Amino acid sequence: MFKRATNHQEPAVQITVDGLPVTARRGDTVSAAILTAGCVEPYRYTAVNGTPRAPYCMMGVCFDCLVTIDGIGNRQGCLIPVSDGMVITRQNGKREIES
Protein backbone atom coordinates (compact mmCIF):
# COMPACT_ATOMS: atom_id res chain seq x y z
CA MET A 1 0.00 0.00 0.00
CA PHE A 2 3.00 2.30 0.54
CA LYS A 3 6.31 2.98 -1.15
CA ARG A 4 9.45 4.90 -0.21
CA ALA A 5 9.54 8.50 -1.39
CA THR A 6 13.28 8.84 -1.01
CA ASN A 7 16.44 6.93 -1.74
CA HIS A 8 16.47 5.74 1.80
CA GLN A 9 19.99 5.74 3.22
CA GLU A 10 19.06 4.07 6.51
CA PRO A 11 20.52 0.59 7.04
CA ALA A 12 18.37 -2.41 6.10
CA VAL A 13 16.75 -4.57 8.78
CA GLN A 14 15.70 -8.17 8.04
CA ILE A 15 12.51 -9.50 9.59
CA THR A 16 10.04 -12.27 8.75
CA VAL A 17 6.27 -11.90 8.47
CA ASP A 18 4.39 -15.22 8.54
CA GLY A 19 7.66 -16.85 7.55
CA LEU A 20 8.25 -14.61 4.50
CA PRO A 21 11.48 -12.59 4.53
CA VAL A 22 10.85 -8.81 4.55
CA THR A 23 13.49 -6.10 4.25
CA ALA A 24 12.63 -3.02 6.30
CA ARG A 25 14.64 0.11 7.11
CA ARG A 26 15.89 1.22 10.49
CA GLY A 27 13.33 3.62 11.92
CA ASP A 28 10.36 1.73 10.43
CA THR A 29 7.71 0.48 12.79
CA VAL A 30 6.49 -3.09 12.37
CA SER A 31 3.28 -1.77 10.76
CA ALA A 32 5.20 0.48 8.34
CA ALA A 33 7.35 -2.48 7.29
CA ILE A 34 4.30 -4.69 6.62
CA LEU A 35 2.40 -1.98 4.72
CA THR A 36 5.43 -1.40 2.49
CA ALA A 37 6.28 -5.06 1.92
CA GLY A 38 2.93 -5.60 0.19
CA CYS A 39 3.29 -9.39 0.31
CA VAL A 40 1.02 -9.88 3.29
CA GLU A 41 -2.60 -8.83 2.84
CA PRO A 42 -4.81 -8.40 4.69
CA TYR A 43 -2.82 -7.21 7.66
CA ARG A 44 -5.03 -9.15 10.11
CA TYR A 45 -8.51 -10.60 10.69
CA THR A 46 -10.51 -9.41 13.70
CA ALA A 47 -11.17 -11.70 16.65
CA VAL A 48 -14.86 -10.70 16.84
CA ASN A 49 -16.24 -11.35 13.32
CA GLY A 50 -13.12 -12.42 11.42
CA THR A 51 -13.22 -9.36 9.13
CA PRO A 52 -10.07 -8.09 7.40
CA ARG A 53 -8.41 -4.98 8.88
CA ALA A 54 -5.27 -2.90 8.50
CA PRO A 55 -3.68 -0.14 10.63
CA TYR A 56 -5.98 2.87 10.82
CA CYS A 57 -4.35 5.51 13.06
CA MET A 58 -0.61 4.65 13.18
CA MET A 59 -0.38 6.47 16.53
CA GLY A 60 -1.37 3.86 19.07
CA VAL A 61 -5.06 4.62 19.60
CA CYS A 62 -7.10 2.28 17.33
CA PHE A 63 -5.48 -1.15 17.98
CA ASP A 64 -6.12 -2.24 14.39
CA CYS A 65 -2.40 -2.98 13.98
CA LEU A 66 -2.23 -5.86 16.48
CA VAL A 67 0.33 -8.55 15.59
CA THR A 68 2.30 -11.27 17.33
CA ILE A 69 5.94 -10.25 17.71
CA ASP A 70 8.54 -12.84 18.75
CA GLY A 71 5.80 -15.01 20.22
CA ILE A 72 4.00 -12.30 22.20
CA GLY A 73 0.48 -11.61 20.93
CA ASN A 74 -1.60 -8.44 20.60
CA ARG A 75 1.29 -5.99 20.25
CA GLN A 76 0.71 -2.60 18.65
CA GLY A 77 2.79 -2.84 15.48
CA CYS A 78 2.51 0.90 14.82
CA LEU A 79 4.46 1.74 18.00
CA ILE A 80 7.20 -0.89 17.89
CA PRO A 81 10.31 -0.32 15.78
CA VAL A 82 11.64 -3.24 13.72
CA SER A 83 14.86 -4.94 14.77
CA ASP A 84 16.98 -7.55 12.99
CA GLY A 85 15.62 -11.07 13.15
CA MET A 86 12.18 -10.09 14.46
CA VAL A 87 9.59 -12.79 13.84
CA ILE A 88 6.15 -11.37 13.12
CA THR A 89 3.01 -13.46 12.81
CA ARG A 90 -0.33 -12.13 11.69
CA GLN A 91 -3.36 -12.63 13.94
CA ASN A 92 -6.10 -14.39 12.03
CA GLY A 93 -9.34 -14.20 13.98
CA LYS A 94 -9.91 -15.66 17.42
CA ARG A 95 -7.10 -17.40 19.30
CA GLU A 96 -7.50 -21.18 19.63
CA ILE A 97 -6.52 -23.13 22.70
CA GLU A 98 -3.93 -25.69 21.65
CA SER A 99 -4.22 -29.09 23.27
Place this chain on the structure above:
Amino acid sequence: MSFPESLHAAYDVIVIGAGPAGLAAAATTAEAGLRTLLVDENSAPGGQIYRAITTSPLKNSSILGKDYEAGNDLVHTFEKSGADRLAGCTVWSLDRERVVGLSCGGEARLIKAERVIIATGAMERPFPIPGWTLPGVMTIGAGQTLLKSSGLIPSGRLALAGQGPLLWLYAAQILRAGGHIAAIFDTTPLANYISAALHLPGFIFSPYWTKGLGLIREVKRAVKIVTGVTRLEAQGKNKLQTLVWEAGSRTGSIDLDVLMLHQGVVPHVNLAMAAGIKHEWDAIQLCFRPVLDESGNSSIKGIMIAGDGAGIGGAESAAERGRLAAIDTVANLRPDALAQIPSRDNVRNRLAQTMRGRAFLDHLYRPSKVFRIPQDASTIVCRCEEITAGEIRASIAIGATGPNQLKAYRRTGMGPCQGRLCSLTVTELMADERGKSPEEIGYYRLRSPVKPISLAELASIPQDETAIKAVVRG
Protein backbone atom coordinates in the same frame (compact mmCIF):
# COMPACT_ATOMS: atom_id res chain seq x y z
CA MET B 1 14.23 -1.51 25.63
CA SER B 2 13.78 -2.10 29.34
CA PHE B 3 14.11 0.06 32.47
CA PRO B 4 17.61 1.53 32.84
CA GLU B 5 19.62 1.06 36.06
CA SER B 6 19.75 4.82 36.46
CA LEU B 7 15.97 5.14 36.91
CA HIS B 8 15.13 6.65 40.32
CA ALA B 9 12.55 5.17 42.66
CA ALA B 10 10.71 8.52 42.84
CA TYR B 11 10.79 11.86 40.98
CA ASP B 12 9.89 15.45 41.71
CA VAL B 13 8.14 15.64 38.34
CA ILE B 14 6.99 13.01 35.85
CA VAL B 15 5.92 14.35 32.45
CA ILE B 16 3.89 11.99 30.25
CA GLY B 17 4.23 12.59 26.50
CA ALA B 18 7.25 13.91 24.57
CA GLY B 19 5.45 16.23 22.14
CA PRO B 20 6.02 20.01 22.25
CA ALA B 21 4.11 20.37 25.55
CA GLY B 22 5.96 17.57 27.34
CA LEU B 23 9.41 18.49 25.97
CA ALA B 24 9.03 22.14 27.00
CA ALA B 25 7.60 21.25 30.43
CA ALA B 26 10.28 18.68 31.28
CA ALA B 27 13.13 20.90 30.08
CA THR B 28 11.86 23.78 32.24
CA THR B 29 11.44 21.81 35.48
CA ALA B 30 14.83 20.10 34.99
CA GLU B 31 16.53 23.47 34.36
CA ALA B 32 15.17 24.59 37.72
CA GLY B 33 16.91 21.63 39.35
CA LEU B 34 13.85 19.43 39.88
CA ARG B 35 14.43 15.70 39.36
CA THR B 36 12.40 15.17 36.19
CA LEU B 37 11.39 12.11 34.16
CA LEU B 38 9.87 12.36 30.66
CA VAL B 39 8.05 9.24 29.42
CA ASP B 40 6.73 8.48 25.94
CA GLU B 41 5.55 5.29 24.29
CA ASN B 42 7.25 6.24 21.04
CA SER B 43 10.89 5.39 20.55
CA ALA B 44 11.79 8.92 19.36
CA PRO B 45 10.81 12.29 20.88
CA GLY B 46 8.61 14.87 19.08
CA GLY B 47 4.98 13.87 19.65
CA GLN B 48 2.61 14.10 16.68
CA ILE B 49 3.74 17.32 15.02
CA TYR B 50 7.49 16.71 15.39
CA ARG B 51 7.24 12.94 15.03
CA ALA B 52 10.62 11.34 14.28
CA ILE B 53 12.31 14.77 14.26
CA THR B 54 15.63 13.17 15.27
CA THR B 55 15.36 10.12 13.01
CA SER B 56 13.23 11.01 9.96
CA PRO B 57 14.73 10.04 6.58
CA LEU B 58 13.20 13.31 5.26
CA LYS B 59 15.17 15.45 7.73
CA ASN B 60 16.62 18.57 6.13
CA SER B 61 14.44 18.20 3.05
CA SER B 62 11.82 20.71 1.99
CA ILE B 63 9.04 18.10 2.03
CA LEU B 64 7.85 18.46 5.62
CA GLY B 65 8.23 22.25 5.80
CA LYS B 66 9.79 24.82 8.16
CA ASP B 67 7.26 24.33 10.99
CA TYR B 68 8.46 20.75 11.34
CA GLU B 69 12.11 21.79 11.72
CA ALA B 70 11.10 23.94 14.73
CA GLY B 71 10.97 20.71 16.73
CA ASN B 72 14.79 20.50 16.67
CA ASP B 73 15.18 23.40 19.13
CA LEU B 74 12.73 21.85 21.60
CA VAL B 75 14.58 18.52 21.53
CA HIS B 76 18.03 20.20 21.91
CA THR B 77 16.87 22.28 24.87
CA PHE B 78 15.38 19.19 26.47
CA GLU B 79 18.55 17.14 25.94
CA LYS B 80 20.69 19.81 27.64
CA SER B 81 18.30 20.13 30.60
CA GLY B 82 19.42 17.06 32.54
CA ALA B 83 15.97 15.44 32.66
CA ASP B 84 15.74 11.64 32.40
CA ARG B 85 13.86 10.19 29.43
CA LEU B 86 12.17 6.82 29.05
CA ALA B 87 11.42 6.08 25.40
CA GLY B 88 9.24 3.24 24.15
CA CYS B 89 7.56 3.24 27.56
CA THR B 90 3.77 3.25 27.96
CA VAL B 91 1.94 4.77 30.92
CA TRP B 92 -0.92 2.40 31.77
CA SER B 93 -2.11 3.91 35.03
CA LEU B 94 -2.12 7.06 37.12
CA ASP B 95 -3.88 7.53 40.44
CA ARG B 96 -4.75 10.35 42.86
CA GLU B 97 -1.56 9.72 44.83
CA ARG B 98 0.43 10.46 41.65
CA VAL B 99 1.75 6.92 41.28
CA VAL B 100 2.49 6.32 37.61
CA GLY B 101 2.30 2.78 36.17
CA LEU B 102 4.93 2.28 33.47
CA SER B 103 5.45 -0.58 31.04
CA CYS B 104 8.66 -0.95 29.09
CA GLY B 105 10.14 -3.93 27.22
CA GLY B 106 7.84 -6.46 28.89
CA GLU B 107 8.37 -5.18 32.46
CA ALA B 108 6.32 -2.86 34.65
CA ARG B 109 7.12 -0.35 37.42
CA LEU B 110 5.16 1.96 39.70
CA ILE B 111 6.91 5.32 40.25
CA LYS B 112 5.68 8.18 42.39
CA ALA B 113 6.11 11.89 41.69
CA GLU B 114 5.36 15.09 43.60
CA ARG B 115 3.85 16.47 40.40
CA VAL B 116 2.61 14.79 37.25
CA ILE B 117 2.19 16.74 34.03
CA ILE B 118 0.01 14.90 31.51
CA ALA B 119 1.01 15.95 27.97
CA THR B 120 -0.53 13.11 25.98
CA GLY B 121 -1.80 15.43 23.24
CA ALA B 122 -4.62 14.91 20.80
CA MET B 123 -5.93 12.20 18.53
CA GLU B 124 -7.93 12.45 15.33
CA ARG B 125 -11.69 12.68 15.76
CA PRO B 126 -13.49 9.45 14.79
CA PHE B 127 -14.79 9.57 11.18
CA PRO B 128 -17.49 6.88 11.09
CA ILE B 129 -18.61 6.44 7.47
CA PRO B 130 -19.84 3.19 5.92
CA GLY B 131 -16.76 1.10 5.13
CA TRP B 132 -14.26 2.97 7.31
CA THR B 133 -12.96 -0.32 8.71
CA LEU B 134 -11.88 -1.67 5.28
CA PRO B 135 -8.15 -2.16 4.75
CA GLY B 136 -7.08 0.77 2.56
CA VAL B 137 -9.02 3.31 4.64
CA MET B 138 -6.92 5.09 7.25
CA THR B 139 -6.56 8.53 8.78
CA ILE B 140 -4.60 11.40 7.25
CA GLY B 141 -2.60 11.50 10.48
CA ALA B 142 -1.66 7.85 9.88
CA GLY B 143 -0.44 8.73 6.39
CA GLN B 144 1.53 11.65 7.74
CA THR B 145 3.08 9.50 10.48
CA LEU B 146 4.30 7.04 7.82
CA LEU B 147 5.72 9.96 5.82
CA LYS B 148 7.54 11.59 8.74
CA SER B 149 8.96 8.47 10.35
CA SER B 150 9.70 6.29 7.31
CA GLY B 151 9.47 8.59 4.26
CA LEU B 152 6.54 6.54 2.89
CA ILE B 153 3.89 7.68 0.41
CA PRO B 154 0.83 5.71 -0.74
CA SER B 155 1.22 3.61 -3.86
CA GLY B 156 -1.80 3.30 -6.13
CA ARG B 157 -4.75 5.66 -6.31
CA LEU B 158 -5.14 7.93 -3.28
CA ALA B 159 -7.94 10.29 -2.25
CA LEU B 160 -8.25 12.45 0.86
CA ALA B 161 -11.59 13.27 2.45
CA GLY B 162 -12.62 15.54 5.29
CA GLN B 163 -11.49 18.94 6.45
CA GLY B 164 -9.03 20.86 8.59
CA PRO B 165 -5.51 22.26 8.40
CA LEU B 166 -3.87 18.81 8.59
CA LEU B 167 -5.64 17.75 5.36
CA TRP B 168 -4.08 20.61 3.38
CA LEU B 169 -0.69 20.23 5.04
CA TYR B 170 -0.49 16.50 4.30
CA ALA B 171 -1.72 17.01 0.73
CA ALA B 172 1.07 19.54 0.12
CA GLN B 173 3.66 17.26 1.74
CA ILE B 174 2.59 14.30 -0.44
CA LEU B 175 2.82 16.40 -3.61
CA ARG B 176 6.28 17.70 -2.63
CA ALA B 177 7.37 14.11 -1.97
CA GLY B 178 6.46 13.19 -5.55
CA GLY B 179 3.13 11.54 -4.70
CA HIS B 180 -0.15 11.84 -6.59
CA ILE B 181 -3.62 12.58 -5.20
CA ALA B 182 -6.55 11.59 -7.42
CA ALA B 183 -9.05 13.86 -5.61
CA ILE B 184 -9.83 15.67 -2.36
CA PHE B 185 -13.39 15.52 -0.97
CA ASP B 186 -13.89 18.59 1.22
CA THR B 187 -16.59 18.06 3.87
CA THR B 188 -16.45 21.60 5.37
CA PRO B 189 -20.14 22.59 5.74
CA LEU B 190 -20.75 25.67 3.59
CA ALA B 191 -22.56 27.42 6.49
CA ASN B 192 -19.27 27.31 8.46
CA TYR B 193 -17.80 29.99 6.19
CA ILE B 194 -20.42 32.39 7.54
CA SER B 195 -20.03 31.55 11.24
CA ALA B 196 -16.23 31.66 10.89
CA ALA B 197 -16.30 35.06 9.15
CA LEU B 198 -17.12 36.72 12.47
CA HIS B 199 -13.73 35.60 13.76
CA LEU B 200 -11.82 36.61 10.64
CA PRO B 201 -10.13 39.73 12.09
CA GLY B 202 -8.25 37.69 14.73
CA PHE B 203 -7.23 35.20 12.08
CA ILE B 204 -5.89 37.69 9.53
CA PHE B 205 -3.32 38.85 12.06
CA SER B 206 -2.21 35.31 12.90
CA PRO B 207 0.57 33.44 11.09
CA TYR B 208 -1.98 30.78 10.03
CA TRP B 209 -3.53 33.17 7.50
CA THR B 210 -0.70 33.38 4.99
CA LYS B 211 0.58 29.89 5.71
CA GLY B 212 -2.87 28.31 5.34
CA LEU B 213 -3.79 30.15 2.16
CA GLY B 214 -0.42 29.32 0.62
CA LEU B 215 -0.88 25.60 1.31
CA ILE B 216 -4.42 25.51 -0.06
CA ARG B 217 -3.29 27.28 -3.26
CA GLU B 218 -0.34 24.89 -3.66
CA VAL B 219 -2.69 21.88 -3.43
CA LYS B 220 -5.52 23.30 -5.56
CA ARG B 221 -3.14 23.85 -8.48
CA ALA B 222 -2.44 20.11 -8.63
CA VAL B 223 -5.49 18.26 -7.33
CA LYS B 224 -9.18 18.01 -8.23
CA ILE B 225 -11.27 19.24 -5.27
CA VAL B 226 -14.93 18.37 -4.65
CA THR B 227 -16.43 20.82 -2.12
CA GLY B 228 -19.57 20.70 0.01
CA VAL B 229 -19.42 16.89 0.38
CA THR B 230 -22.40 15.53 2.36
CA ARG B 231 -21.97 11.75 2.20
CA LEU B 232 -19.08 9.32 1.84
CA GLU B 233 -19.15 5.55 1.58
CA ALA B 234 -16.12 3.31 1.21
CA GLN B 235 -16.92 0.09 -0.63
CA GLY B 236 -14.99 -3.09 -1.30
CA LYS B 237 -15.07 -6.78 -0.46
CA ASN B 238 -11.92 -7.47 1.51
CA LYS B 239 -10.33 -4.10 0.94
CA LEU B 240 -11.20 -0.65 -0.32
CA GLN B 241 -12.17 -0.55 -4.00
CA THR B 242 -14.50 2.41 -4.51
CA LEU B 243 -15.48 5.63 -2.77
CA VAL B 244 -19.06 6.73 -3.40
CA TRP B 245 -19.76 10.40 -2.63
CA GLU B 246 -22.55 12.95 -2.56
CA ALA B 247 -22.22 16.72 -2.46
CA GLY B 248 -25.75 18.08 -2.20
CA SER B 249 -27.41 16.93 -5.42
CA ARG B 250 -24.13 15.96 -7.11
CA THR B 251 -23.02 12.34 -6.78
CA GLY B 252 -20.16 10.26 -8.06
CA SER B 253 -17.82 7.39 -7.41
CA ILE B 254 -14.11 6.84 -7.79
CA ASP B 255 -11.94 3.70 -7.72
CA LEU B 256 -9.25 3.89 -5.05
CA ASP B 257 -6.50 1.91 -3.35
CA VAL B 258 -6.10 4.25 -0.38
CA LEU B 259 -8.63 6.63 1.20
CA MET B 260 -7.44 8.88 4.02
CA LEU B 261 -9.95 10.56 6.34
CA HIS B 262 -9.58 13.49 8.73
CA GLN B 263 -11.97 15.86 10.48
CA GLY B 264 -9.84 17.56 13.09
CA VAL B 265 -8.26 16.50 16.36
CA VAL B 266 -9.68 16.17 19.88
CA PRO B 267 -7.97 15.85 23.28
CA HIS B 268 -6.79 12.28 24.02
CA VAL B 269 -8.50 12.05 27.41
CA ASN B 270 -8.12 8.40 28.42
CA LEU B 271 -5.33 8.69 30.97
CA ALA B 272 -6.69 11.87 32.58
CA MET B 273 -10.22 10.44 32.80
CA ALA B 274 -9.00 7.13 34.24
CA ALA B 275 -7.14 9.12 36.93
CA GLY B 276 -10.51 10.64 37.84
CA ILE B 277 -9.89 14.18 36.56
CA LYS B 278 -13.04 16.22 35.95
CA HIS B 279 -13.90 16.91 32.28
CA GLU B 280 -16.55 19.04 30.59
CA TRP B 281 -18.14 19.20 27.14
CA ASP B 282 -16.72 21.86 24.82
CA ALA B 283 -19.66 22.89 22.64
CA ILE B 284 -17.48 24.70 20.07
CA GLN B 285 -14.73 22.09 19.61
CA LEU B 286 -17.34 19.32 20.10
CA CYS B 287 -15.32 17.18 22.50
CA PHE B 288 -14.71 16.57 26.20
CA ARG B 289 -11.82 18.40 27.77
CA PRO B 290 -10.37 18.58 31.28
CA VAL B 291 -11.42 21.34 33.67
CA LEU B 292 -8.20 23.24 34.42
CA ASP B 293 -7.02 26.48 35.99
CA GLU B 294 -4.90 28.95 34.03
CA SER B 295 -1.65 27.06 34.76
CA GLY B 296 -3.09 23.66 33.89
CA ASN B 297 -3.90 22.34 37.39
CA SER B 298 -6.64 19.71 37.21
CA SER B 299 -9.30 18.76 39.75
CA ILE B 300 -6.74 16.41 41.36
CA LYS B 301 -4.04 18.07 43.43
CA GLY B 302 -0.58 17.70 41.93
CA ILE B 303 -1.75 16.51 38.50
CA MET B 304 -1.57 19.03 35.65
CA ILE B 305 -2.42 18.84 31.96
CA ALA B 306 -0.64 20.75 29.19
CA GLY B 307 -0.77 20.84 25.39
CA ASP B 308 -3.54 19.69 23.07
CA GLY B 309 -4.74 17.22 25.71
CA ALA B 310 -5.93 20.29 27.65
CA GLY B 311 -8.06 21.52 24.70
CA ILE B 312 -6.90 22.00 21.12
CA GLY B 313 -4.63 25.02 20.71
CA GLY B 314 -1.97 23.83 18.24
CA ALA B 315 1.71 22.99 18.59
CA GLU B 316 3.08 26.43 19.47
CA SER B 317 0.60 26.97 22.25
CA ALA B 318 1.22 23.38 23.41
CA ALA B 319 4.85 24.28 24.15
CA GLU B 320 3.84 27.47 25.98
CA ARG B 321 1.24 25.62 28.04
CA GLY B 322 3.93 23.06 28.89
CA ARG B 323 6.14 25.92 30.16
CA LEU B 324 3.27 27.44 32.18
CA ALA B 325 2.64 24.11 33.92
CA ALA B 326 6.37 23.79 34.62
CA ILE B 327 6.58 27.32 36.09
CA ASP B 328 3.68 26.56 38.45
CA THR B 329 5.44 23.34 39.46
CA VAL B 330 8.72 25.15 40.18
CA ALA B 331 6.85 27.88 42.11
CA ASN B 332 5.45 25.15 44.38
CA LEU B 333 8.36 22.75 44.74
CA ARG B 334 11.43 25.02 44.45
CA PRO B 335 10.45 28.71 44.44
CA ASP B 336 14.07 29.89 44.84
CA ALA B 337 14.81 28.52 41.33
CA LEU B 338 12.16 30.65 39.60
CA ALA B 339 14.78 33.19 38.55
CA GLN B 340 16.51 30.55 36.38
CA ILE B 341 13.52 29.92 34.12
CA PRO B 342 11.33 32.11 31.86
CA SER B 343 8.91 34.39 33.71
CA ARG B 344 5.22 33.54 33.91
CA ASP B 345 4.23 36.85 32.30
CA ASN B 346 6.43 36.29 29.26
CA VAL B 347 5.07 32.82 28.70
CA ARG B 348 1.47 34.03 29.20
CA ASN B 349 1.99 36.73 26.56
CA ARG B 350 3.46 34.31 24.07
CA LEU B 351 0.59 31.89 24.72
CA ALA B 352 -1.95 34.63 23.98
CA GLN B 353 -0.18 35.32 20.67
CA THR B 354 -0.19 31.68 19.64
CA MET B 355 -3.93 31.40 20.38
CA ARG B 356 -4.82 34.21 17.95
CA GLY B 357 -6.82 32.91 15.02
CA ARG B 358 -7.89 29.73 16.85
CA ALA B 359 -11.58 30.78 17.06
CA PHE B 360 -11.70 31.16 13.27
CA LEU B 361 -10.28 27.67 12.72
CA ASP B 362 -12.60 26.17 15.36
CA HIS B 363 -15.67 27.58 13.62
CA LEU B 364 -14.55 26.98 10.04
CA TYR B 365 -13.58 23.35 10.66
CA ARG B 366 -16.42 22.39 13.00
CA PRO B 367 -17.37 19.02 11.48
CA SER B 368 -20.85 18.47 10.14
CA LYS B 369 -23.34 16.40 12.13
CA VAL B 370 -23.72 13.83 9.33
CA PHE B 371 -20.05 12.87 9.69
CA ARG B 372 -20.15 12.78 13.52
CA ILE B 373 -23.40 10.87 14.01
CA PRO B 374 -23.71 8.06 11.45
CA GLN B 375 -27.00 8.19 9.57
CA ASP B 376 -26.69 4.74 7.92
CA ALA B 377 -27.75 1.92 10.27
CA SER B 378 -24.97 -0.34 8.94
CA THR B 379 -22.08 2.04 9.77
CA ILE B 380 -19.75 0.57 12.38
CA VAL B 381 -19.37 2.84 15.42
CA CYS B 382 -17.29 0.62 17.75
CA ARG B 383 -14.48 -0.73 15.59
CA CYS B 384 -13.21 -3.19 18.22
CA GLU B 385 -16.50 -4.94 19.00
CA GLU B 386 -17.90 -4.29 15.49
CA ILE B 387 -21.13 -2.64 16.69
CA THR B 388 -23.15 -0.56 14.22
CA ALA B 389 -25.11 2.67 14.61
CA GLY B 390 -28.31 0.69 13.99
CA GLU B 391 -27.53 -1.71 16.86
CA ILE B 392 -26.82 1.21 19.19
CA ARG B 393 -30.08 2.94 18.24
CA ALA B 394 -31.94 -0.33 18.88
CA SER B 395 -30.37 -0.55 22.35
CA ILE B 396 -31.40 3.02 23.13
CA ALA B 397 -34.95 2.16 22.05
CA ILE B 398 -35.11 -0.65 24.62
CA GLY B 399 -33.70 1.40 27.47
CA ALA B 400 -29.93 2.07 27.29
CA THR B 401 -29.65 5.57 28.71
CA GLY B 402 -25.93 6.35 28.55
CA PRO B 403 -22.55 5.04 27.36
CA ASN B 404 -21.99 2.95 30.50
CA GLN B 405 -25.31 1.13 30.27
CA LEU B 406 -24.64 0.60 26.57
CA LYS B 407 -21.54 -1.42 27.50
CA ALA B 408 -23.80 -4.01 29.12
CA TYR B 409 -26.06 -4.12 26.06
CA ARG B 410 -23.42 -4.16 23.34
CA ARG B 411 -19.86 -4.21 24.76
CA THR B 412 -19.19 -0.90 23.00
CA GLY B 413 -15.99 0.72 24.28
CA MET B 414 -14.84 -2.50 25.96
CA GLY B 415 -12.40 -3.71 23.30
CA PRO B 416 -8.66 -3.04 23.19
CA CYS B 417 -8.97 0.64 22.18
CA GLN B 418 -11.01 1.31 25.35
CA GLY B 419 -13.43 3.63 23.61
CA ARG B 420 -10.86 5.92 22.01
CA LEU B 421 -12.37 5.41 18.54
CA CYS B 422 -16.08 5.29 19.49
CA SER B 423 -16.70 7.29 22.65
CA LEU B 424 -17.41 10.66 21.03
CA THR B 425 -19.67 9.04 18.43
CA VAL B 426 -21.55 7.07 21.10
CA THR B 427 -22.04 10.14 23.31
CA GLU B 428 -23.26 12.33 20.46
CA LEU B 429 -25.44 9.62 18.96
CA MET B 430 -27.12 8.95 22.32
CA ALA B 431 -27.55 12.67 22.97
CA ASP B 432 -29.13 13.13 19.56
CA GLU B 433 -31.41 10.13 19.89
CA ARG B 434 -32.54 11.01 23.44
CA GLY B 435 -32.83 14.79 22.94
CA LYS B 436 -30.19 15.53 25.61
CA SER B 437 -26.90 17.41 25.56
CA PRO B 438 -23.61 15.48 25.29
CA GLU B 439 -22.71 16.89 28.73
CA GLU B 440 -25.83 15.21 30.21
CA ILE B 441 -25.14 11.92 28.43
CA GLY B 442 -21.50 11.91 29.56
CA TYR B 443 -18.58 9.71 28.57
CA TYR B 444 -17.56 6.12 29.27
CA ARG B 445 -16.31 5.65 32.82
CA LEU B 446 -12.66 4.87 32.05
CA ARG B 447 -10.38 2.88 34.32
CA SER B 448 -6.76 1.81 34.42
CA PRO B 449 -5.06 0.06 32.78
CA VAL B 450 -5.59 2.55 29.95
CA LYS B 451 -3.52 0.30 27.69
CA PRO B 452 -3.50 -3.50 27.87
CA ILE B 453 -0.75 -4.91 30.06
CA SER B 454 0.12 -8.60 30.51
CA LEU B 455 -0.04 -10.44 33.84
CA ALA B 456 3.67 -11.20 33.43
CA GLU B 457 4.35 -7.45 33.31
CA LEU B 458 2.23 -6.83 36.41
CA ALA B 459 4.06 -9.63 38.21
CA SER B 460 7.41 -8.01 37.37
CA ILE B 461 6.68 -4.97 39.57
CA PRO B 462 9.26 -5.07 42.38
CA GLN B 463 7.60 -5.67 45.76
CA ASP B 464 8.89 -4.46 49.11
CA GLU B 465 8.64 -6.44 52.31
CA THR B 466 5.46 -4.78 53.62
CA ALA B 467 3.63 -5.42 50.35
CA ILE B 468 4.58 -9.10 50.47
CA LYS B 469 3.65 -9.43 54.18
CA ALA B 470 0.27 -7.84 53.48
CA VAL B 471 -0.83 -10.84 51.43
CA VAL B 472 1.11 -13.70 53.06
CA ARG B 473 -0.77 -15.52 55.82
CA GLY B 474 0.59 -17.09 58.96
